[in-house]
Amino acid sequence: xxxxxxxxxxxxxxxxxxxxxxxxxxxxxxxxxxxxxxxxxxxxxxxxxxxxxxxxxxxxxxxxxxxxxxxxxxxxxxxxxxxxxxxxxxxxxxxxxxxxxxxxxxxxxxxxxxxxxxxxxxxxxxxxxxxxxxxxxxxxxxxxxxxxxxxxxxxxxxxxxxxxxxxxxxxxxxxxxxxxxxxxxxxxxxxxxxxxxxxxxxxxxxxxxxxxxxxxxxxx
Amino acid sequence: xxxxxxxxxxxxxxxxxxxxxxxxxxxxxxxxxxxxxxxxxxxxxxxxxxxxxxxxxxxxxxxxxxxxxxxxxxxxxxxxxxxxxxxxxxxxxxxxxxxxxxxxxxxxxxxxxxxxxxxxxxxxxxxxxxxxxxxxxxxxxxxxxxxxxxxxxxxxxxxxxxxxxxxxxxxxxxxxxxxxxxxxxxxxxxxxxxxxxxxxxxxxxxxxxxxxxxx
Numbered sequence: 034x035x036x037x038x039x040x041x042x043x044x045x046x047x048x049x050x051x052x053x054x055x056x057x058x059x060x061x062x063x064x065x066x067x068x069x070x071x072x073x074x075x076x077x078x079x080x081x082x083x084x085x086x087x088x089x090x091x092x093x094x095x096x097x098x099x100x101x102x103x104x105x106x107x108x109x110x111x112x113x114x115x116x117x118x119x120x121x122x123x124x125x126x127x128x129x130x131x132x133x134x135x136x137x138x139x140x141x142x143x144x145x146x147x148x149x150x151x152x153x154x155x156x157x158x159x160x161x162x163x164x165x166x167x168x169x170x171x172x173x174x175x176x177x178x179x180x181x182x183x184x185x186x187x188x189x190x191x192x193x194x195x196x197x198x199x200x201x202x203x204x205x206x207x208x209x210x211x212x213x214x215x216x217x218x219x220x221x222x223x224x225x226x227x228x229x230x231x232x233x234x235x236x237x238x239x240x241x242x243x244x245x246x247x248x249x250x251x252x253x
Numbered sequence: 254x255x256x257x258x259x260x261x262x263x264x265x266x267x268x269x270x271x272x273x274x275x276x277x278x279x280x281x282x283x284x285x286x287x288x289x290x291x292x293x294x295x296x297x298x299x300x301x302x303x304x305x306x307x308x309x310x311x312x313x314x315x316x317x318x319x320x321x322x323x324x325x326x327x328x329x330x331x332x333x334x335x336x337x338x339x340x341x342x343x344x345x346x347x348x349x350x351x352x353x354x355x356x357x358x359x360x361x362x363x364x365x366x367x368x369x370x371x372x373x374x375x376x377x378x379x380x381x382x383x384x385x386x387x388x389x390x391x392x393x394x395x396x397x398x399x400x401x402x403x404x405x406x407x408x409x410x411x412x413x414x415x416x417x418x419x420x421x422x423x424x425x426x427x428x429x430x431x432x433x434x435x436x437x438x439x440x441x442x443x444x445x446x447x448x449x450x451x452x453x454x455x456x457x458x459x460x461x462x463x464x465x466x467x468x
Contacts, residue, residue, distance in 0.1 A: 055277060056281075056370060057293070057294050059292070070282065159279075159281075181379060182391055182392065182395070184378060186395070189395060189399060195406065200409075203413065206416060206420065210416070210420045213424050216427055217423065220430050220434065221434075227434075227438060228438055232441060235441065235442065235446075238445075239445055243449065243452065247456075
């Protein structure tokens with residue numbers, strides 16, 4: 034049975050609206066948590082988070098916290114900020130890398146009402162998807178009207194494309210590694226020669242200087 | 254006609270929610286400062302097969318303590334100072350499972366840790382797939398290619414992490430070589446000049462009687 038637009042639409046709606054119980058961790062008031070994503074260029078990254086606040090009265094985590102925001106900051110491999118935005122208690126951020134390398138995703142809470150925290154902890158559910166995991170296949174099937182087999186082929190093509198990109202990135206990294214190793218090799222070579230030369234020159238200078246010194250002192 | 258669509262739509266909604274509870278793969282790389290501990294939690298249903306894989310990317314001796322506890326606090330996995338490991342288990346209880354990475358044994362090195370926590374299996378491509386009918390040959394070929402490519406991507410990730418480790422060591426070595434070479438050349442000059450100055454100072458006051466030549 035083929036996926037029709039209304040079916041796909043409902044699924045998409047629920048996949049978006051109800052963030053599933055993903056992996057979560059606790060974050061302090063002023064604490065900043067950073068995650069690193071080492072990705073090739075032209076790769077899409079989608080991050081979804083959901084926050085819950087510890088409620089002292091009920092002794093449990095509140096499902097949604099109005100008025101509580103999270104500040105998301107994303108830096109590219111050259112430490113240039115590519116995204117710096119404030120989101121609500123539930124948020125979704127997206128970016129596409131333009132340079133290959135280590136991108137840093139940092140989250141910290143920007144609570145306007147500090148009283149909300151008062152010795153509490155914030156629970157953050159986080160899900161970061163990279164590359165072909167960002168593709169929403171039911172949506173693609175509905176948009177391009179693909180059969181099941183065509184959709185499977187599309188998924189395989191996306192996976193292979195990701196593998197290719199990763200291998201290109203691997204080649205770029207290996208080149209950097211090779212340049213670093215050659216630079217170390219050069220440095221070791223030239224500095225060893227330089228140090229030997231300095232040693233010989235200072236030795237000669239010492240002897241000459243002392244000889245003239247002792248001659249001046251009429252000791253030799 | 255629209256009314257007739259409702260039961261189908263409900264089935265879709267149910268599947269969407271089932272998918273959520275069914276499978277999850279979280280892959281994260283984070284920085285662990287010295288003397289710090291970072292814990293992650295996940296709610297798992299009974300009978301789900303889960304895998305935790307971690308690797309230390311940069312920092313110190315490239316090792317970290319890892320601990321995995323189930324919903325009741327029973328320790329399922331505990332290893333000290335491990336560089337890389339993979340642990341598979343089947344959830345015996347419902348509840349929140351917790352795993353922690355600790356760098357408390359280290360005094361000044363930050364560590365970068367990568368982990369991949371797979372819960373259950375990946376959701377199928379078609380949420381309304383009828384499990385009763387078997388897949389055609391083409392479809393099962395596609396499924397096996399998909400699985401093979403997934404393991405290729407996984408190997409690529411681990412290779413990338415090892416290469417990052419090697420590269421960080423190489424860059425570290427490069428800066429250390431430069432720093433110490435310049436330092437040594439400088440020390441060499443300072444020591445040779447001060448030797449001469451010191452020697453001169455031995456002979457500065459005495460004039461005639463002592464013919465002892467200090468060497």
